[in-house]
Amino acid sequence: MSWIFLLLAGLLEMSGVVMINRYHQHRNWQSLLLLAAGFGGSFLFLALAMKTLPMGTAYAIWTGIGASGGAILGILLYREPKDWKRLVFISIVLVSAIGLKLVG
Template sequence: MAWISLIIAGLFEMFGVTMINKLQKERNWQSLSLLFLGFGGSFLFLAYAMKTLPMGTAYAIWTGIGASGGAILGMLLYGESKDWKRLVFIGMVLSAAIGLKLVS
């Protein structure tokens, strides 16, 4: 259950990062509320996962999901560069997170 919570925390992190971009474009209470919801959910599920998982592993995977997911969402939703080198490094971050799961 801790690993599922950690993945959910990473998805909330991705949502929160997306809401930062939305807040920059639309300064309103709805965008701000969604931003707090995203990061609040992220921290809540991360804290739950860290009751079982080692802090270093949980934090590394959480940030990996958030960073990679944020970059991928930027490419899909906001027209950011899809250069092959960028995709290789995103793949490296994800493979490192999977590696941490395998050795934990």
Template sequence: MAWASLVIAGLFEMFGVSMINKLHRDRNLQSVVLLIIGFGASFLFLAYAMKSLPMGTAYAIWTGIGASGGAILGMILYGESKDWKRLVFIAMVLGAAIGLKLVS
């Protein structure tokens, strides 16, 4: 259950990051509320996961999901570069997260 919570935390982290971008474009109360909900839920699920997972592993995977997911969302939703080098490094981040799962 801790690993599922950690993945959910990472997905909420991705949502929160995309709401930062939305806030920069829209500057409205809805964007602020969604940003707070996204990061708040992310921290709650991360805290739950850290009850049984080592802090370093949980934090590394959480940030890996958030960073790579944010980059992928930027490519899909906001037209950011889809250069093959970027994709290779995103794959490396995800591979490292999977590796941590396998050794934990």
């Protein structure tokens, strides 16, 4: 169950990052509420996952999901650059997170 919590934490981290961008575009209370909900939920599920997972592993995977997911969402939603080098390094982050799961 901890790995599911960690995955949810990472996905909510990604939504929080997207909401930062939305808040910069539309400074209203709905955007601010969604931003707070995304990051609040992310921290909640990270804390639940860390009840049984080692802190270093949980944090590394959480940040990996958030960073690579945020970069992928930037490419898909905001037309950020998607050259092959950028995609290679995003893949390295994801493979590293999967590696930590396999050895942990």
